[in-house]
Amino acid sequence: MASGNNLDDLFRQQLGQHATPPGEDLQRRLAELAEAERLDQLFRTGLGSHASQPRRALWERLEDEHLRPPARRRRGVVAWWQLSAAAMLLLALLGCGLWRSGYLGPRPGLATTQPVSRPAVRAGVRGPGQPLASGQDQLLVKESIAVTLARHSKKNQENRTTRATAATFSPSSPPIATTARPRRSAPAPLAARRFHLQPQQPDAATGALATTGRRAPAGQPQPPTPAGTPEVPASRSLSTMTAMVAPAEIIEVDVRRGPAPPPRPPRW
């Protein structure tokens, strides 16, 4: 036992405090690790909290290209839709106005080159309940009515004292001559425009023509008309229109002599 204890003490004494120097290879590797750590530490401390100043334009680019464009694009799209809708509405209103005022139909100059009896003939051929063949035919009929109205208005102004008779505006008077004649005076287009802008436009092919003529009662004074636009009695203009657009065998118009027309309001 004593010898065993002595052996342990021997090893403890000899190796307990002994430091073995590392070999050259180990020393080199440890040095490399230390150098690597120092190198990493150098860069870590030098660059870890370093801030470079970016250019000012970079934020503007970020805003323009990535942060704001969706909203701007949306606004642009909305504005584009609003603008296009407004433009479409405006165009529709303009087209409607032009159509109602007859500006989109054939011009009077064109009417002289074409066979003027065409609308009247077509209107006469068609049956009472049939609609017009096309929009252009309707426009031609309206144009002829307007020219005739203008002519009649001028004649009415000249012969204001004489009473108009049914024979003057009889259906036998050829509509060809009246529609073929170009407009000569300024009141004619005004009268035509006024006719077309009436809210309830009479259609030659329907029976609404006779009823629309009764809108202004004989007893009521007529509203004042603008200067330069001669007043046309509604019944007379309607009879003229009837004579123009439809032959007598299709729509019969009974024109009777009535009492004297009411006194006209003062013109202004």
Add this chain to the structure above:
Amino acid sequence: MTEPDLIAACLRGDPRAQRQLYNQFAGLMLTVCRRYLKRQEDAEEALLLGFAKVFRALPTFRQEGSFEGWVRRIMVNEALMELRRREPLHLSFEDFAQPENLAATPATADTQLQADELLALLQTLPPGYRAVFNLYALEGYSHLEIAEALGISEGTSKSQLSKARAMLQRRLAPQPTSF
């Protein structure tokens, strides 16, 4: 404004908060991008795209970790993507593998270098070395993470790091004076 308030305001799309967040991190993150990319323009491009991603991905930030760390990670990814676009990463891994280029000389431990000089030193490294050294030494990524991020093996990552360090130590060594 505290950081959560700033993030909340950015989430609401407040332009002033977005500007403040940008001002707070842009300088720091530009340095991060410059560590990976040689040209200043490329670093700024990566910063721009990184911030765009930060603002886009802000709703996904759960405020559990460091916000700066989250932003930094996005910037590092963006810088690596920009690095792949601008500099061919794989070709340069073997460019400096010659033994003469790997001669290591001990760096002076107490070298006091300015940040711009350190950045210039990093930019002398080939793109692959630079990326591995940055990711390991400065970002604290493991070799496994680096291998996944760069699409290389773990062993390649270790060897690239070793070579990068060797090159940097050689460049940091004082030039011998000739008489």
